[in-house]
Amino acid sequence: xxxxxxxxxxxxxxxxxxxxxxxxxxxxxxxxxxxxxxxxxxxxxxxxxxxxxxxxxxxxxxxxxxxxxxxxxxxxxxxxxxxxxxxxxxxxxxxxxxxxxxxxxxxxxxxxxxxxxxxxxxxxxxxxxxxxxxxxxxxxxxxxxxxxxxxxxxxxxxxxxxxxxxxxxxxxxxxxxxxxxxxxxxxxxxxxxxxxxxxxxxxxxxxxxxxxxxxxxxxxxxxxxxxxxxxxxxxxxxxxxxxxxxxxxxxxxxxxxxxxxxxxxxxxxxxxxxxxxxxxxxxxxxxxxxxxxxxxxxxxxxx
Amino acid sequence: xxxxxxxxxxxxxxxxxxxxxxxxxxxxxxxxxxxxxxxxxxxxxxxxxxxxxxxxxxxxxxxxxxxxxxxxxxxxxxxxxxxxxxxxxxxxxxxxxxxxxxxxxxxxxxxxxxxxxxxxxxxxxxxxxxxxxxxxxxxxxxxxxxxxxxxxxxxxxxxxxxxxxxxxxxxxxxxxxxxxxxxxxxxxxxxxxxxxxxxxxxxxxxxxxxxxxxxxxxxxxxxxxxxxxxxxxxxxxxxxxxxxxxxxxxxxxxxxxxxxxxxxxxxxxxxxxxxxxxxxxxxxxxxxxxxxxxxxxxxxxxxxxxxxxxxxxxxxxxxxxxxxxxxxxxxxxxxxxxxxxxxxxxxxxxxxxxxxxxxxxxxxxxxxxxxxxxxxxx
Amino acid sequence: xxxxxxxxxxxxxxxxxxxxxxxxxxxxxxxxxxxxxxxxxxxxxxxxxxxxxxxxxxxxxxxxxxxxxxxxxxxxxxxxxxxxxxxxxxxxxxxxxxxxxxxxxxxxxxxxxxxxxxxxxxxxxxxxxxxxxxxxxxxxxxxxxxxxxxxxxxxxxxxxxxxxxxxxxxxxxxxxxxxxxxxxxxxxxxxxxxxxxxxxxxxxxxxxxxxxxxxxxxxxxxxxxxxxxxxxxxxxxxxxxxxxxxxxxxxxxxx
Numbered sequence: 011x012x013x014x015x016x017x018x019x020x021x022x023x024x025x026x027x028x029x030x031x032x033x034x035x036x037x038x039x040x041x042x043x044x045x046x047x048x049x050x051x052x053x054x055x056x057x058x059x060x061x062x063x064x065x066x067x068x069x070x071x072x073x074x075x076x077x078x079x080x081x082x083x084x085x086x087x088x089x090x091x092x093x094x095x096x097x098x099x100x101x102x103x104x105x106x107x108x109x110x111x112x113x114x115x116x117x118x119x120x121x122x123x124x125x126x127x128x129x130x131x132x133x134x135x136x137x138x139x140x141x142x143x144x145x146x147x148x149x150x151x152x153x154x155x156x157x158x159x160x161x162x163x164x165x166x167x168x169x170x171x172x173x174x175x176x177x178x179x180x181x182x183x184x185x186x187x188x189x190x191x192x193x194x195x196x197x198x199x200x201x202x203x204x205x206x207x208x209x210x211x212x213x214x215x216x217x218x219x220x221x222x223x224x225x226x227x228x229x230x231x232x233x234x235x236x237x238x239x240x241x242x243x244x245x246x247x248x249x250x251x252x253x254x255x256x257x258x259x260x261x262x263x264x265x266x267x268x269x270x271x272x273x274x275x276x277x278x279x280x281x282x283x284x285x286x287x288x289x290x291x292x293x294x295x296x297x298x299x300x301x302x303x304x305x306x307x308x309x310x311x312x313x
Numbered sequence: 314x315x316x317x318x319x320x321x322x323x324x325x326x327x328x329x330x331x332x333x334x335x336x337x338x339x340x341x342x343x344x345x346x347x348x349x350x351x352x353x354x355x356x357x358x359x360x361x362x363x364x365x366x367x368x369x370x371x372x373x374x375x376x377x378x379x380x381x382x383x384x385x386x387x388x389x390x391x392x393x394x395x396x397x398x399x400x401x402x403x404x405x406x407x408x409x410x411x412x413x414x415x416x417x418x419x420x421x422x423x424x425x426x427x428x429x430x431x432x433x434x435x436x437x438x439x440x441x442x443x444x445x446x447x448x449x450x451x452x453x454x455x456x457x458x459x460x461x462x463x464x465x466x467x468x469x470x471x472x473x474x475x476x477x478x479x480x481x482x483x484x485x486x487x488x489x490x491x492x493x494x495x496x497x498x499x500x501x502x503x504x505x506x507x508x509x510x511x512x513x514x515x516x517x518x519x520x521x522x523x524x525x526x527x528x529x530x531x532x533x534x535x536x537x538x539x540x541x542x543x544x545x546x547x548x549x550x551x552x553x554x555x556x557x558x559x560x561x562x563x564x565x566x567x568x569x570x571x572x573x574x575x576x577x578x579x580x581x582x583x584x585x586x587x588x589x590x591x592x593x594x595x596x597x598x599x600x601x602x603x604x605x606x607x608x609x610x611x612x613x614x615x616x617x618x619x620x621x622x623x624x625x626x627x628x629x630x631x632x633x634x635x636x637x638x639x640x641x642x643x644x645x646x647x648x649x650x651x652x653x654x655x656x657x658x659x660x661x662x663x664x665x666x667x668x669x670x671x672x673x674x675x676x677x678x679x680x681x682x683x684x685x686x687x688x689x690x691x
Numbered sequence: 692x693x694x695x696x697x698x699x700x701x702x703x704x705x706x707x708x709x710x711x712x713x714x715x716x717x718x719x720x721x722x723x724x725x726x727x728x729x730x731x732x733x734x735x736x737x738x739x740x741x742x743x744x745x746x747x748x749x750x751x752x753x754x755x756x757x758x759x760x761x762x763x764x765x766x767x768x769x770x771x772x773x774x775x776x777x778x779x780x781x782x783x784x785x786x787x788x789x790x791x792x793x794x795x796x797x798x799x800x801x802x803x804x805x806x807x808x809x810x811x812x813x814x815x816x817x818x819x820x821x822x823x824x825x826x827x828x829x830x831x832x833x834x835x836x837x838x839x840x841x842x843x844x845x846x847x848x849x850x851x852x853x854x855x856x857x858x859x860x861x862x863x864x865x866x867x868x869x870x871x872x873x874x875x876x877x878x879x880x881x882x883x884x885x886x887x888x889x890x891x892x893x894x895x896x897x898x899x900x901x902x903x904x905x906x907x908x909x910x911x912x913x914x915x916x917x918x919x920x921x922x923x924x925x926x927x928x929x930x931x932x933x934x935x936x937x938x939x940x941x942x943x944x945x946x
Contacts, residue, residue, distance in 0.1 A: 050464075056464045102653065111463065112464060113652055115391070116389075116648075116652050117653065119391075119602055120606070120645045120648035120652060123642060123644070124642045124645045124646055126642075127645070130639060131639050244472055250468070251465070279419075280419035280420075281419035281420065283483060284419050285419075287479040287483065288476060294469070298457065298460050298461075298469070299456070302459075302460035535813070539812060539815070541812035543799075546789070547800045550791055551787060551788065553787060554788065555789075555800075555804075556771045556772045557751075557780070557781060557859075558772075558780075558800070558804040558861070559772050559776045559804040559805070559807060560804050
């Protein structure tokens with residue numbers, strides 16, 4: 011085979027691998043960003059601790075796996091984080107609703123510092139060992155690509171199922187109708203007699219559940235360390251800004267774009283490592299220039 | 314015709330701040346501090362109280378700049394450490410000189426060099442630090458001010474600061490990467506012995522920092538009391554009303570952002586010569602978050618609040634880091650309590666205590682006057 | 692008084708002005724001239740689009756389509772602060788003042804805005820002429836001198852509304868737009884406000900959105916009736932009172 015053709019096939023292969031990687035990363039971004047965005051959209055709460063919930067989901071799943079098995083551990087870890095989120099909201103965030111939304115960001119920032127130290131204290135500074143069961147550890151062959159079974163088939167598939175579920179919840183149920191109406195005009199929904207504090211707690215729980223679930227799903231694939239929370243939360247902010255505050259499709263498209271771009275820029279010679287970290291912010295700057303409210307954003311929400 | 318409200322006695326306020334700076338090195342707790350409060354490592358030179366006091370001054374500048382936005386204009390910038398990093402890196406690189414050939418963070422740049430006798434260029438590095446910080450602040454503000462406000466603004470400033478952090482991290486050919494720039498020489502001051510700043514166990518450095526900080530504090534004080542400062546307060550209280558009165562709100566917001574970037578840049582400039590080293594952490598969320606915590610702990614609606622907050626924050630961090638390696642949870646927990654229960658900070662607590670005392674003495678006076686059959690107020 | 696106030700036949704002119712919210716046309720293709728001078732009142736049932744129309748004229752909202760002209764000048768794309776500098780001032784339905792600043796500081800800031808862009812604001816305010824004197828004159832005018840040092844948020848509702856009128860007076864505007872200035876006021880407060888409006892009306896155009904029908908009938912030069920985003924009728928108070936379409940649509944709706 012001529013060298014040029016071989017080279018072209020090699021590049022094609024790398025691009026294919028990165029597309030698959032980007033899809034997986036994008037799916038996790040979507041899960042985390044959607045949780046944050048639902049909370050932000052309905053309640054105007056910027057939850058800096060959302061990254062901590064993602065991280066805690068990974069650690070809790072890790073601890074539950076020896077007792078419950080792989081899949082139940084993931085589900086129950088997410089459930090634990092969801093319930094914890096509800097307690098967190100009703101005890102610490104609820105007193106702040108009368109104040110500027112900025113104060114929720116401040117409070118959850120302080121809480122994130124505590125969560126990070128808690129994780130260091132409980133699980134240490136080094137990353138968790140991966141615990142994928144053997145039947146998920148292999149790959150399937152798609153044409154000339156080796157696609158890792160858990161990372162790229164199960165994780166992507168489960169995320170899509172969850173997204174469908176959340177979409178149905180928001181668009182086809184009473185709870186969802188209230189969420190959608192409340193995003194536009196919380197006052198009006200309150201006047202209509204909906205118990206908004208309960209609704210807020212419930213929504214906060216759903217958002218936290220999704221963060222915990224993303225963390226539990228990510229644990230076998232990505233290095234889980236205590237500083238993960240702050241890295242992820244800032245990227246999540248970027249995704250929400252790119253996609254649009256309070257928008258379901260904003261989180262989906264924003265997460266996919268950032269995941270894909272981060273994955274693809276890795277292929278740029280020499281610049282790769284820099285671009286992985288900077289590309290998200292570049293996209294954010296471009297979006298601000300051409301569409302300040304984000305791709306699916308609505309003018310005037312939370313200003 | 315009514316009289317103008319009594320002018321605030323600025324010389325008393327600034328005099329008290331100057332007096333506080335004079336006694337600050339003697340106020341420091343924990344007699345045996347020779348640990349670097351950032352890393353927990355033993356400090357390379359003998360330090361003690363004085364160096365912690367210098368640290369507090371540098372961070373007071375950061376907090377004062379931040380609070381020009383949050384406290385005075387009502388806008389939360391969660392990325393103000395980026396200007397601290399810009400000031401610090403500019404002065405470090407300018408003082409040490411650099412020589413990059415080939416690529417910089419993966420981009421071919423040919424050759425980038427600066428060689429000179431850095432020791433005598435203190436003031437040029439100051440102008441460069443402030444100038445570059447102001448320029449980047451202006452560009453950033455032009456991008457985000459017309460397009461965002463409220464929590465959106467907070468999220469965008471937080472994300473923007475990460476760009477500076479990652480640039481410092483990745484452009485290691487110039488910035489030294491994760492290790493940063495080390496071995497920055499302390500400059501000599503005109504009319505003083507060459508190594509005067511390094512003499513007397515850090516006291517000279519403190520005196521120099523105190524002088525610089527005081528000038529900046531006085532400038533900040535002037536800004537918030539000027540008609541410009543009044544407009545910032547108006548924007549904080551009710552931006553819509555200010556616009557409908559004829560104020561170009563975005564122009565003020567951009568100018569406030571640029572002004573507020575000068576103080577962290579000055580703090581970073583001082584920091585470089587004080588620590589003689591700088592690393593990417595200076596621009597991290599961690600540092601930006603500390604500044605937010607300091608300002609709120611002290612009280613964002615008072616002029617001295619951010620400085621009091623810097624003092625209290627370092628006190629907490631310093632004490633906690635001697636007890637546990639999980640010390641960041643301590644300022645985090647104190648901060649959470651303040652956000653929930655005392656959002657006006659220490660200043661607010663003192664004020665409500667004073668109001669309570671005044672009310673008590675007023676009530677007593679009232680009772681006495683009533684007894685005498687007179688009137689309390691004319 | 693405003694120098695340009697009387698040289699134009701109309702204060703505002705709108706051409707096919709439309710604003711829709713998610714498909715609903717709150718203001719629907721309004722072409723209208725609002726003559727210069729006098730008290731021009733807009734009435735109409737709730738949801739008729741009165742406040743939206745106000746917002747389009749004052750620049751709070753951009754129109755979906757159509758144009759707004761002020762004294763022969765197209766101001767459709769101008770920011771509120773630019774309109775304010777042209778001499779268009781407005782108050783809001785919900786009181787809009789600087790709550791945590793003193794009453795004096797509120798008014799002083801309003802006066803200071805005259806110098807925005809003309810003076811360096813980092814310099815002491817003494818260089819901007821007699822800010823203090825002008826602020827005091829306005830405080831006297833609106834009767835709030837005794838409360839000058841109180842925080843604006845601590846004033847009574849009526850006094851807050853009067854303070855807001857004081858703020859919008861500071862620029863000596865050619866057009867003063869007041870959105871329900873007497874809403875929530877006691878009869879005494881309403882009476883005082885009506886007097887204030889009559890006192891400040893010479894030499895400028897006052898535009899009112901008002902629900903109190905007694906106030907409307909007593910101070911209006913002309914009344915514009917809006918319904919479902921459109922103009923139903925324009926006329927003097929007497930003409931409007933006798934207009935059958937208005938009685939059906941609006942007065943009938945009240946009864």
